[in-house]
Amino acid sequence: MRAVPAIFILVLISVLLTACGGSTPSAVTGCAPDDADCVEVGIGEPIYLGAFLALDFASGRDTLASVRLALDYLDGVFDQNDGQLLGHDIALLVEKDECNAVSGRIGARAMLSEPGLLAVIGPTCSSTAFGSADQVLSERDVLLVSPSNTAPSLTDPDSHQRTYFRTAFNDAIQGSVVADFVFSRQQLTSAVTVSKADDAYSSQLAATFGVSFTALGGTVVRSFSLKPGDARAGVAQALQADPPAAIFIALQTPDCGEVAAAIRRQPSLRDSTIVVAEACQTEDFIDTLGASATGIYASGPDFSTVQADPFYRDWYLPAYRQLTGNDPDGVFGPSAFDAAGLVIDAIRRTAVVLPGGVLRFSRAQLRRALLDVRRYAGLSGSLTCLPTGDCSEGARIAIYRAPDWPIVRGDRATPVFSQFKTLAEVGLTN
């Protein structure tokens, strides 16, 4: 009978404890709504994203189509209808990038007129971002993820803006691979570079090529820095007396097409090897040069890797064709799809969903979410976002020989040279 009181007490305690229990975990509400860092998306309101792209250029249109595909794919199908993100529509604010610092500031400020703007995909041109859009957006902690900026200074620790990221490769890698191709593969020891003054992309690409080429043992005999009023044929005229072995044209269309066409017209420069960069891998370039484009080399992302990806080949590409009516007209489409993917992923991971479906975001957490990305198996390759903003830790850069360019031959384009390099290998990270 002594056990009886013990049983009473046990039953009594357990029942009373359960009666008093049943507490639920306190609701997570995230950041305070009146905090400047905090963005709240109300019921029925869209999530605002920006696209800051050079729509006058093929690469801008190409990347915009890829961003639209990423939004279309939010519901898991490419049906030309945008899916929803966390139960909210996405409102894509599109601003035109005119590839200069002024348009960078104007475009960034225009997009900031929407206070709920979380992130911007773009810009297309490095000169739009550098010291311009990247600064304006960083001041407001808005993420800027570029699919096509390649200028090294954008992710240089001394000049990097904290909310700036890019999925495109760093031109330190492209410049190094082109130098390897010219010096080691083509065994040419002298080269001329052509770039555009006051253009972050062009001048820095030419400079990185020069540094790598010189380090290999080559000599950059002359560097042209074209100003807006300079005649594009001037380069060819200046070189005709003393033709260089190689000419690296680090310009964008239409400038590079005009310069290359002028060089091709000079009989004394017929034997000079011409290499252009990825910004010239456009149909405009081929159209401008016609048959004389044959034999011109172009550097850019190695598409054989991208095309081997079954998602790209069997799912993305048909959807792209359905959306635009043609094949990709640029090389940064996969990077743009990845840029949008990273932003969407960061939004999903950091959203605090309040009762009824209201969303709350901390801009600082969004940035940290991007910095958490390690080996994201994107369409453009493996992405790891570094504090300096580079998400493409390495890149396989290929050299294609016209007319066998991806832009002309599509899947059948075969590179004559391809090399994978990491940022560490070109001395940018440990």
Added chain:
Amino acid sequence: MSWLTSLNGGVLLALCVGGTVLFALAMLLALILVIPQRSREGTGMTAAAYMTVLGSLFAILTGFLINSEYSTLRQAQNIVGIEVAGASQLAYASASLPPSDTSLVQASLVRYLTSVSAAEWPQLEVDPGARSRAGDDLSSLSRLVFSYGPRPYAPSVTTDAMQTSLATVTESRRQRLVIATQELPLPLFVLSVVTGMALISGALLVALRTGPRYGLVAAGIVLIVGFDLTAILAISAPFAGPFVTSTEPIQQLAQEIASGDYLGWLGSR
């Protein structure tokens, strides 16, 4: 019966113990009035002879019910564990898809798990048979998962694993819903109550015969009957009342998936 089993612990305790005490007091009064002093010796001895049988019967009945209902509660907890394991496997399997698909499947899974803990659980307490938002979310998740089967870029090993783990989730949910609709076997419970009342009556008759010194034993029996009945009712509904199956594993998994723990590209954090 479900209204009774869904009452909270304090109310159940008050109801059962208070009920048995009131019954005992009423019975004691009735016995004092009905049974004359001279007959108490005989009735007390007769009641004492039956006390062992009644006590055993009460113990067997309540023991069976408590064991049976506790097994159901454990089974419900196990099923939740299996459902969570299936969901976890689905999240892992989806990590082999392209990142945009991984992210999508895991977001859909989080939506389902959140609906289960936030919407379906409270509904299981009130109306287990009603259609819940979790059902719709599971349908969306199923459509999404099965849509990867024919896609050429999705490895068949991955899609098979996703479909298998989804089947585990679906099956577990269905079992959970079936358990939620089950009720305490009323005839057995009524029999326990009747036996308990007989036991109390017997104890009171014995106490009347032997005097107030033995009243404490009778009071103990009254309390034991009250506590036993409380225990049966308390554990009898796994999704209602004081002892409920915890949603903690579901909430924890949803939180883990939402924060990216199952994304391959955050693995080295």
